[in-house]
Amino acid sequence: MFASFCRRRLLRLRRIPSAAGTNPSRPNPSDAFLSHGYSSSALAGGTVSEPCPATISYLVSCGLSPAAAATHKLRIRSTDKADAVRVLFRGYGFTDADITEIVRRVSLILTLDPDRILRPKLDFFATLGIKPRKLATTPLLLTRSLDKHLVPCIQFLRGILGTDGDLCYAITRTPRALMADLEKNMLPAVDALRRLGLPEKSISKLLTLEMGVLMVSTDRISQVFEDVKALGLDVTDTGFLYSFRALLCLSRETWLRKVALYRSFGVSEAELHMAFKTQPTILLFSDENIEKKLRFFLDELKLQQSELMAKPVLLASSLEKTIIPRCAVLSVLTREGMIDPNIKFVSALLGSAKIFSKRFVLRYAHDVPDVVKAYEGKITFEGFRDRDALVSQKQ
Known part of the structure; x- marks a missing residue:
């Protein structure tokens, strides 16, 4: 069954070239910024074709290296406004390291009005319990419209997840998922899960574990759903959601490469099949990490491979x-x-x-x-x- 499953994934890889070497759940941040960030007039007023020496100097004062600062095609016309943005962030508990991360990722945020544009969004995320550190890793969220995007998305997610505690947990795990468009991405993704037979309770749990599924195309969701069922798992099985999440994070090329890596250590298809169903995360680690763990357990500790694969939680541990x-x-x-x-x-x-x-x-x-x-x-x-x-x- 496992060999047949791998062949199916390889055949699909040939049919869908765009899936090779990419993770469909991760959109290009630049595309998201240009599509959903600032208005065209704001971009025209803040971006330049060549680096601005004065702006580079200011970005360096924010913690960026000169080389990193020079990559930002930005002109800060008012350092007073930029200073006010930094003061605002500090007032909401952002550390200097957090602010440096924000500026490194989205330097144009320094040109936004701190009270009219940024403060309401910071208040909104604070009421949800989202920590500054998480916002610092996804500052593009602060460029989205509060009334037209953030509030409707949160209301939709609250209706599925139920409690604000689960909502905060889900956002904290995958904050970038809030960049997804409600009508174009979130609603179709959830509708696809329902159409495929996933119960409402399971959909809620899945989004809590991996809200990034909301950024995945409905075709991709259907394909992964079929792949998990091909492994012999039903939607009612405990491991279904975890296996679904794992396969969703892996391109087919990556999946086949990791399977080959385990096989190179003598792990049989049957052993890997059972281990994956029990502990799907064993295929989510980097190739280097997997190899390092296998060498340690098999070569250093002299465990039998059958013994190791029977307890795959060992491979999932640090x-x-x-x-x-x-x-x-x-x-x-x-x-x-x-x-x-x-x-x-x-x-x-x-x-x-x-x-x-x-x-x-x-x-x-x-x-x-x-x-x-x-x-x-x-x-x-x-x-x-x-x-x-x-x-x-x-x-």
């Missing part, structure tokens, strides 16, 4: 923040004879940070202080002294 510190703790404890070297190793690596800390760190912190240092990354993990005995236990 090596640096979770797996390696835990291995360092277990290494210290086995070296000191505090735990049985035949411990069920994979089970020890799984579970929440709270459980692991209570079981292996706090329990032994008094007698073996090094476990605390190991857990904090202050003791380098260099493998297990009796690794073969430790990692050969089957779950």
Whole structure:
């Protein structure tokens, strides 16, 4: 089934050249800016064909490098207004780093009227609970019309998501999705999900997890929907939404490349199929990240590939923040004879940070202080002294 599914994706890739090497859920920021940002008169008054030395100097004072500042074809005619914009942002809790990020992404924002244009939008997002840091990563939102775009979109999303808490969470995860046009993008996307049989509760959960689906064409939504069902998942299955989200984020070329990467380590199609259905995020990491994790678990820890793929949550965990510190703790404890070297190793690596800390760190912190240092990354993990005995236990 998995091989057939991969072939289907490859055939679709040939039929739809525009999908190759692109992520349909990510629009070109420049196109969005020119289409939905400022009026033509405002653009004409603020942009220039060549860099303006005085403006470059001002952008440098905002934290940009001279080289980065020179790429902005902008003329700031009033530094007083630009200063007022920066003061306004600081008043709403934006840090200097946030303001630098805003200016780097959308320097023309310095030419907007701080009280008439920006303040109402900042008030609006503040009432929704959106933090300044998130707005700093998507400052184009502050160029959209409050009454004609932002308010109608929020009202529509509130009707689907239900609570303002879920709405804030969804926007915080994918703020760029609010750039989508209500009539052209949001409504058709939700209608497509309904037409394909996704229950209202599932649509709400999907948008909470990945609101970027609202920026995807209805054809793409239908294709991914079919792909997920081809994996043997029904809309009522727990993993359906997570698999749908994962495939939506991957172009078909990227999907096939990552499948080939796992296969190069000896992972069978059946193993990868089951692992993906259980933990779809294993295909969302970069190729380098996937390879690094596979080499660590298979080469360093000597796990069997079947054992690893049966617990794909290991591959979804951070090596640096979770797996390696835990291995360092277990290494210290086995070296000191505090735990049985035949411990069920994979089970020890799984579970929440709270459980692991209570079981292996706090329990032994008094007698073996090094476990605390190991857990904090202050003791380098260099493998297990009796690794073969430790990692050969089957779950």
